[in-house]
Amino acid sequence: MGFWARDAILNLAGRGIIKGKTATSFMPNDIITRAEFTALMIRAFQLETAPVGSFADVKIGKWYYNEVMIAENLGIVNGDMENRFYPDRMITREEMAVIIVKTLNVAGKPLNAHGNSVLEKFWDRDLISPYSLSSIASVVGEGVMTGLPGNALAPKKTLTRAEAAAIIYRVIDR
Known part of the structure; x- marks a missing residue:
């Protein structure tokens, strides 16, 4: 497996944080x-509380139910106006940044705050949603999230499983 995220994936798998899509395939490009x-963030920091919550679209019996309910209960994730979480929607880089910062705060390992000046080198910084601006500044300032080629942050871009593994690996080993 000469894949760029191989070490991160194998490390997280060895810790029981990340699992394959099947028993024999990780699908890093999905x-x-x-x-x-x-679920990965809850597992990475072994956060526990009662897995109760109120998301209308997170049903008992789904493989992610416990972790998402724990995250809701701890204030890491929120629903929309109709109390939906959209568990099967692809996560964006800015949503990921917010979840990372909130998880680290709950785990007692907060990132240092960084002003928005750390984002000045990125041409698309104006595309960052206001709700995620301070979180993105923190993850960029701490080196958890890096820009993409061409000095882009791409806050609305989705992530692959490999990219998520690499970011989580940087978060837990910082």
């Missing part, structure tokens, strides 16, 4: 969902 990323 896009990661909101439920998958949330």
Whole structure:
């Protein structure tokens, strides 16, 4: 497996944080969902509380139910106006940044705050949603999230499972 994220994937798999899509295949180039990323962060930091919540679209029996409900209960994730989480929707880079910052705060390992000046080198910084601006500044400032070729942040871009593994690996080993 000469894949660029091989070490991160194998490390997280060895810790029981990340799993394959099947018993024999990880599918690193598949896009990661909101439920998958949330579950990875809860597992990575071994966060526990009662898995109760109120999301209308997160049903008992789904593989991600416990982790998403724990995340909701701890204030890591929120629903929309109709109390939906959209677990199967692909996560964006800005949503990921917010979940990382909130998870680290709950785990007692907060990132240092960084002003928006760390984002000045990115041509698309004006595309960052206001709700995620400080989180993106923190993850960029701490080197957890890097830009893409061409000095782009691509806050609305989705992530692959490999990209998510690499980012989580950087988060837990910082």
